[in-house]
Amino acid sequence: MRRPSEPAAPPDDVDVRLAARLADLRAQHGWSLGELAERTGISRSTLSRAERAEISPTASLLNRLCHAYGRTMSRLLGEVEAEPAPLVRAAEQSVWQDRASGFVRRSVSPPHPALRGELVEGRLAVGADIAYDRPPVAGLEQHIWVLEGALDVTADDVGRRLEAGDCLRLRVWGPTRFRCAGDVPARYVLAVVLP
Structure with a gap:
């Protein structure tokens, strides 16, 4: 467990790219954090922290977001990767x-x-x-x-x-x-x- 005086570990690269993609998807749909919270049942603060890579989203949270955006989890995670091969x-x-x-x-x-x-x-x-x-x-x-x-x-x-x-x-x-x-x-x- 991290002690209060220790700095938090930096997010890994996948979480950073995923956070950016989540923020981009919400912007593409023209939804505020409040609107997305209503659609998913996820709190605005949790959504905001996920979009800033302050937390690593759980499978359940990603599933709810995928439902709102009409994507499978693999497609969402694939979108944060480089050019498909x-x-x-x-x-x-x-x-x-x-x-x-x-x-x-x-x-x-x-x-x-x-x-x-x-x-x-x-x-x-x-x-x-x-x-x-x-x-x-x-x-x-x-x-x-x-x-x-x-x-x-x-x-x-x-x-x-x-x-x-x-x-x-x-x-x-x-x-x-x-x-x-x-x-x-x-x-x-x-x-x-x-x-």
Whole structure:
């Protein structure tokens, strides 16, 4: 824990670019912080701090913003990267962490705004539990393929336990929840297809 006399660690480059992109998106829509707060249920102060890179947004917060802006999380994170390439080597794939929840997200697919599908690798630490109050895009199709560990997925008030090798396909219209269901971390592939 940081002591009051110690300076805060500077934000990493991805958080700085993400903050600038979030501020740019809000400006493009012509929304004030208050209007965006009403649309997302996120406080104005939290939105302001996220746009200034004073905080690293959680997965849940980014999901709400993606919903307001009609983007998937991968597309938003891809927009903060450099010019898209047709090939992204493993060492160059964008990795984002929600340190508060124990969620690590790797954008596997080369980002491109014109594509409707993408692959994401998700990792949840033991005990990690992430709830999204809505999809970033209504009707988003997801294929969840568990590679290691076990994952509890809840969508449309239906819970399912996925073990290594299992694959669940669904369309997301409402709240979802992902929880590491075992005593080892869960690792999975998420294929996302825009409606």
